[in-house]
Amino acid sequence: MRKLTRTPFPDDAATPRPSVGAVGTYRVIATAGVFEPGFRGGGPIRSLRFILDTLPGDLDVTLVTRDRDLGSPAPYPGLSGRLLRRDERSAVFYLNPAVPRHWVRLIRHVRACPVDLLYVNSIWSLFSVLSILVVALRLVRVGAILVAPRGELSPGALAIRAAKKRLFLALWAPLLRRLGVRWQACSWLEEEQIRANVPWAQVMVNGNESPIPEHPAPPAVAHDGPLRLVFVGRISPMKNLDTALEAVAGTTRPVEFDIFGPAEDPHYWSRCQRIIAAMPGHVRVRYLGELAAADVMPTFSRYDVFLFPTLGENFGHVILESLASGCPVVCSDNTPFSELIADTGGMVVRPATAADLGRVLDLLADRTPEERVEAKETAGRRYRHWRQRRREPNVLEHARRFCR
The missing domain is CATH 3.40.50 (Rossmann fold)
Incomplete structure (x- = not known):
């Protein structure tokens, strides 16, 4: 600041x-x-x-x-x-x-x-x-x-x-x-x-x-564990975290899902917590609190996918921060960046139902460690190319x- x-x-x-x-x-x-x-x-x-x-x-x-x-x-x-x-x-x-x-x-x-x-x-x-x-x-x-x-x-x-x-x-x-x-x-x-x-x-x-920086994100490191998903945003109905949680609960492959953001709506957060409490054994979900602005991009760089079924974004800075960090995005079609998300190796799910999102996550979870690294590098490289053309x-x- x-x-x-x-x-x-x-x-x-x-x-x-x-x-x-x-x-x-x-x-x-x-x-x-x-x-x-x-x-x-x-x-x-x-x-x-x-x-x-x-x-x-x-x-x-x-x-x-x-x-x-x-x-x-x-x-x-x-x-x-x-x-x-x-x-x-x-x-x-x-x-x-x-x-x-x-x-x-x-x-x-x-x-x-x-x-x-x-x-x-x-x-x-x-x-x-x-x-x-x-x-x-x-x-x-x-x-x-x-x-x-x-x-x-x-x-x-x-x-x-x-x-x-x-x-x-x-x-x-x-x-x-x-x-x-x-x-x-x-x-x-x-x-x-x-x-x-x-x-x-x-x-x-x-x-x-x-x-949002144009320089390359830190090199991605291959890992053999479950697919690492992240959600970064306000915990409110607009950001649609409950649908993201239902999608994760419906996967058939092991996944890890970490959540960052302020619990803006206590009633909505209670609903999300009930979904978390009922997660199947092959899914691990953690709420890790709020992120300062300076910590957002370093956090994204540690994950394989940003899961973001938002109900609407007028711009969506957090999407660009994810891509700049080399983290592909799985998102609804309610942002200005559907074309960019697809071009950078992510997926735009239409409609963004829990069932359809869950099927996409299963496909991503089947990737090898090397394929996940390649996807992260592709996201960062194509984002920088897009950024350089846009002023x-x-x-x-x-x-x-x-x-x-």
Whole structure:
């Protein structure tokens, strides 16, 4: 994580405040429910970090985020209510929505200079709703608003608490239309999902580049044991871990399945634990806790297959991290990367039922140690070739042109 330095507010009179909104700069206020040093939010955190790390020199961005990690009851030590500069172009404000003085400080900072763009990540987030309402009430004026749904309009996501989401969208969408809101999709798939729910939307497609290395993964080492499967992700209905567990339980060959990720939904995790408790004797399943971002790729490199029957990904950073680590992917057809997964030696299962996934796992378990090593090397090599051909502009630089 980049080192942050505290930026004093006007009431911190002892130290002059860094300049913001200088003449000629394009000023952006961005919002996100979670950011570094948190890691439970997964891919969107890495997307935002990459966006801030690669800003053109004439952009000035303040990211407003919660003062704690996803699902955590405690704030980050020493960050709550603070505005911290990451570098000369970006800063992060760590907000506790329940503390009035945080809002006073934030509004004072936002209104210090004109805002060219409000960039909100999520439709349902409190940060997104409140910031758009503030603009609608003319408490703050902005040049344009860009909404990044981050997969929230996928069929799988909308099926969870569907009635509430549909009602909210029916009430919220007319206001967004009146404000002339633009939309960011991370893939052609997400663009279709946005248009299916918001037919009038003007959509900017930008694939959310992220700092996933292009250099080769550590050499794979052959092993004679069972097929080594891994799941890395939030333990929530969207990621569909229960189907992965049912698939593993239905295999006829010895397999080992390790699970990493925060148990975001306790009721859902209880269901998963019941499936684990009933596993047949030839299957070993372990829950190994959460992974910091820096540990994700080294972890993937130790496994033969990433099993990921997700109900929907707007981008799917974790898929790219797996491939970059030389770990083939067995996945549903609910991501933008089905073609890449197949090209890198993985398998896209349509439909991703437990029975069909289990049959695929049996085929992979029958591979020799040498064939597993070859599959890992193929995944890493073909990923690097794909990566070298794919480049997109910084999302906010793209937005500056798109939102004119």
